[in-house]
Each structure stands twice: as C-alpha cells, then as structure tokens.
Amino acid sequence: MNPSPETETNVESDHLKAVEFCREAYANVQNELSKVVVGQSDVIQEIMIAIFTRSHALLVGVPGLAKTLMISTLAQTLQMSFKRIQFTPDLMPSDITGTEVIYSDQATGEKQFKFLPGPLFANIVLADEINRTPPKTQAAMLEAMQERRVTVGGNTYTLPKPFFVLATQNPLEQEGTYPLPEAQLDRFMFLINVGYPSTEDELQIMRMGTGQPGEQPQPVLSVDQILFIQETVKLIPVSEHVYRYAQKIVACTRPKEADALDCCKKYLSFGAGPRASLSLIIAAKAHALIQGQVYVSCANVAAVALAVMRHRIAVNFTAQSEGITSDDIVRMILEKIPQDEPLS
Secondary structure: OOOOHHHHHHHHHHHHHHHHHHHHHHHHHHHHHOOOOOOOHHHHHHHHHHHHOOOOEEEEOOOOOOHHHHHHHHHHHEEOOEEEEEOOOOOOHHHHHEEEEEEEOOOOOOEEEEEEEOOOOOOEEEEEOHHHOOHHHHHHHHHHHHHOEEEEOOEEEEOOOOOEEEEEEOOOOOOOOOOOOHHHHHHOOEEEEOOOOOHHHHHHHHHHHHOOOOOOOOOOEEHHHHHHHHHHHHHOOEOHHHHHHHHHHHHOOOOOOOOOOHHHHHHEEEOOOHHHHHHHHHHHHHHHHHOOOOOEOHHHHHHHHHHHHOOOOEEOHHHHHOOOOHHHHHHHHHHHOOOOOOOO
16 A cells, blocks of 8 residues: 555654754854864764764874863763763773672672773773774773673673764873774774864963853753654655765775776775775765755765765875875865766
8 A cells, every 4th residue: 555645744754854854953063162162163074973873983183182172072062971981001901891790699608700890881881092002991891882781801891872982092102002903994984184273263272271260061962862863864765876975985906906096006905894884874864964954966966075084994004204194185086077977
C-alpha cells in the first residue's frame, strides 16, 4: 500500500522540524560557549560536528589556546557526564579503563572480584595531551574509541552512550611523547588545528581573563537530544554525484593508484583509506544540518575536507623539503576536482 500524499506531507514536515531543531541547538551551544570562549568559531563547529556524528576529534595547537577550556566548557553546555584524563608517561591502561578489586561481603564473608570503572566511563572524555602516554595505554584508548567498550580481567564492559573522545595534543614538545599510531589517528574523524586568535579576539581575552568572572554557560542539550540529532544526521539525503565527489577526493590521494593526481604522486607516501570516505559524507551531512539544509552538496564535503583528510595522508621527503604540508595537498585536490558537475 502506497503512502497517501497527506502522510508524505506529514513526514516531510517532521523532517523539516527536526532539521530546524538541530540548527537551533547548534546555535544555542555556540551562544553558551561564547560566554567563556572567545572566537574559535570554526574549531567549535568542527567539534560539534564530531559530536553530532558520534565521532571523535583531536585538537592540535600550541599551549595557551584554550583547547582544554573549550572542551570542558562544552561539557557544561551538554547535560552529559564528563571526565578529564591528563595523559602522562607513567599512565597505565587500568588507570583509564578501571580495575578489578577484591570485595568482601560483610554478611557472608564471601570474597569476590568487583569492577571499579575508570574515567573512560563518561559521555565526554577529555584526553589531555594524549601523545604523552605509552603505546600500551594508547591501545586501551583505541579499543574504547573503536568498539566503545573496554576489556579488563577478561571481561568486557560497555561504555555509556553517547561516548566521545575529544583529545588534545601539543605539536611543539617531542621529548617524552609517543606519536599516535596511524591506526589510532584514523579513528579520529577530525584533526582540528587550533590557531592563534585575531587581534580583537586576543584583546577580548585579556579583558575577560583579567576582570570579574562573567556569565556562566548553561546546559542546553540533553543526552536524548544528542541521540536524536545523531539519528537526524543519518536521515539527510545525499545525491549520487556528491558520493562520487567525496570518493574522488579520497581516491586521488593514493599515489600508486591510477586515479591519483600528479601532486599526490609527487608529494605523498601514502593516501587515505575508506574510513576517510565515510567521514567525509557523515561530516558533510552534519555540516549541512547545522546550516539548516535538508540535503548535502559538494560544498559541504569541501568544507569538512581539511579536518577529515589532513591526518590521513602522509607527505614524503620531497614535500617536506619544499615546505608543503598535508593541508596544502588537500587544498590542491579541492582546486582540481570540480564541485558543480556530477563526476563520471
């Protein structure tokens, strides 16, 4: 039985209301964050896209750019549990996943193991300076990020829903750090570069930071609302030519493949995998949603391409010697692949 025109109209109306709710929710979060965080609107947008798509994000920037403040303030605007983990060289997996202890029943005197959850058991986990912890602990993080569960003492424990890892990394200091393996980097949908503030923003930071405490951000989104937004993101339609546009962006980075662009063959040692294609589409859906769009265009894909691709391609020695970065390569790709026409 085919749906009636009235039913189709109701479904379309509900969809439009859901899109408008998501757009307003994003605007409300931005407004609350502005009470504490000055500027950085692009960074906040990319963090929110990661949350709206059930993904993780890695923030990279020099000290003092409010990376930690931004994430902790964001947690205040979302009615979700929040834990901060300061990663250090002596941090062990059990320090973040939790541990089993011997528990004695007062009534019977019987002893048994009891699991005490670690700080990973939260909706939002701030992994501060994640590259300062050794590979064993990073492996525990990898399981949590990919499987959304942890294994302790042979038992598996599911992490709460939703679950996000928002990590920070300092690109300056290399002593005492453990570079993230490529497999773990690939689990971050976005690598977000946090830059210096503009002149006016820095002046405002000075005024706010040295004066009386300002207005505190208020919670504006609950767990159920976040889950609703995540489901709404999945419903945003994508045209075939947009899928092909995203696939072309990823495929052309693989230097040994026939579809590789000349700049990628010259400057890249390896390109992005299928997880980049998936991330481009789902991130583009969320980008369209927060703009109030009911469809995804190639422009949405291009808008998120830098954050999705920059940590999934590796420049070679030729690029390094010429001062060419992965960001430069992605920009070259976006210039060479047309947006408007469907790709064959």
